[in-house]
Amino acid sequence: MAKALNPIAALLLSVALMLLGHGLQATLLPVRADLEGFSPLAIGIMSSSYFGGFVLGCVMAPFAVLRAGHIRAFAALVSLGSASAILYPVLTAPVAWIVIRFAYGFTLAGFYLIVESWLNERATNENRGALMSTYIIVNLAAITGGQLLLTAIDPGGFTAFVLASVAVSLAVVPISLTRSQQPAPITLVRFRPGKLYEISPAAFVGTFFIGLANGTNWTLAPLYARQIGFDKAEVAYFASAIIFGGALAQWPMGRLSDRMDRRYVLIGLALAASVIAAAIGWFEPTDAVIAIATAGLLGFATQPAYSIAAAHAFDHVESDGFVEASSGLLLANGIGSMIGPIVASLVMQRVGPSGLYGMISFVMFALAAYIMFRMFVREAPSARLHTEFDLAGTAQVGGVLTPELLDESHPNVVLPEFSPVPHVTPDPEAVAEAWETAWDEEEAEAVPPDPEQEIVTEPDQASADNGAEREEAPKAD
Structure with a gap:
């Protein structure tokens, strides 16, 4: 295990530092925006702009790598992310924060693209599982750790933003000093919603609905916790419980979906999430322990849903279609995540903080209903086509991780200008x-x-x- 991880130790350290700063910002910004007097709608638009930047980054960042190479593109993106983090307390206006958050979303998408290209380059059939699983663990642990940093920092001061900027800035150091060759393959995102829907309607529509719910929950949960009267430490614990609960559920729910039609698992998770979210919205628990526990349960039900929907899509595609399917599902999820916070903030502005979880409950119930409908329309794939659940290949992080090694002859996979x-x-x-x-179907079949x-x-x-x-x-x- 150690031998497999040594070549990517610097890369994993960079991931941990970058996402530590990212996790701190994710919890800090809604709280600070509320302290600054931003309206719920302004905070919702700010949250959506992050996902808008992320979607654009998924599409455009590969061309920056093609032009400059992995290391130089990585340094430029991390510098942009660091500058974004330090600008918030300088420009305390909703419009400025919306623009900055958009830029940071673009940065993080490019960051994930480069890191995952690097991991794919280092992966072999023998060590792929260990490398990718470690990457996912580092990812979740760093984000959670960043959220918990808020317990020791005053969200109303300048220090939290400085620490976030420093953590992001330091992420470039391990990569800049590494002696490892930068990887050759890079993927170009190709989003054909019609084709993706034709392959797996349940997965395509499902990831969109999951984006509506998860994008809303990730970005507005700190605002909800603050509005019902929690202090800064309780806000941080509430937000991190969602990620922690989801981390606990990923593997067991994925393995369960290997043993049956994955849509049954999706329906069960969606209905459970709908009930839990409705209970949070209805009872509005003000006891911190109860609220944090229910947030963890909600994360347990909502967070694995994307991975299982992606695995269901992979059951219906050949291995040469994993690149496009993975990228397409990520973009569909990102579009849902852009819409969700705006809708939820409007509901919160009208009915109060409980409207956040009322909206999430409705979305997850709609997801369960749609998957039930699809089960009457299409049978489950045969056991022969049922791929084994792979957390790394279905994780909700970037668009480059795939269940199998990248094929450099694939039209979505190209070599950077500064390649090995x-x-x-x-x-x-x-x-x-x-x-x-x-990707023109008729021409591809003819020639x-x-x-x-x-x-x-x-x-x-x-x-x-x-x-x-x-x-x-x-x-x-």
Whole structure:
């Protein structure tokens, strides 16, 4: 295990630092915005703008990597994230925070893309499970740890933002000093909702509804806790309980879905979440222990839903379709997450804080009803096509993780300009043209892709020197 993790130790340290700052901001910002007198609608739009930036980042960040390479793109994105974190107390206006939060969402999407490309490059059939599972654990632990930092910091001061900015800034240090080669493969997101719906309507619609509920719960739970009278420590515990409860449920719920039609598990989780959210909204528990416990139960029911819906989609696609399916589901979920906080904030503004969980209860009940309807329309995939649940490949993080190793001949997978293979330099126009052509169904069926048609250019002197250094490095060791 240690031997498998050593090559990515620096990468995992960067992930922990970046997401520590991210977790702190996720809990701090709704609380501070409420202290600054922002309306619930303004806070909802701010939360939605984060997901808007994330969706745009999923689409555009790969081109930054293609242009500059992984390490330089990583440094630029982390610098942008650090600047975003420190600007909040300087520009205390709703419009400014909405713009800053959008920029940070873009940053985090690019961060996930680069990290997961790196992990895919290091993964083999033998160590893939260990690498990806460790990555997910670090991801969840760092976000939870960042949320809990609020228990020791005054949300009304400047210190919390400084700490968030410092944590994000330090994330670039381990990667900048690593001696590991930056990875070659990068994925281009291709979002065809019609095609994805045709493959698996339950998964496509399901991830959208899950985004409506989870995106709302993640971003507005701290605001809810503050509005019902919790102090800063109780707000942090309430928000982190949702993530912690979801972390506990991921593996057992995933394994359960391996033993039956995954839609049964989705229905059960959605109905449980609907009941729990309705109870929170109706009784509005003001006892901190009860409220935190119910938040954990709600996280247990809602957080695994995305992974199971993704696994259900993978049951209906061949291995060469995992890249597009994974990216498409992530974008569908992101679009739902953009809409959810705005709708919930309007409900909260009208009926009070309990409206947040009333809205989540309705969404999860609608999800259960839709999945039930789909079960009458389409049978479950046969046991032969039922893939084994893979938490790493279905995790709700970035769009690059897939249940199998990336295939560099796939039209969505290209080589960056600064790749470890110095003689291969993609022409962006040719890549775009090939990408469009490859996904045209009629043309793809009529003209199979020719693996010999590669975009190859002569290396310039810098690339040649770069390649020589790579060849000499093992000898020096």
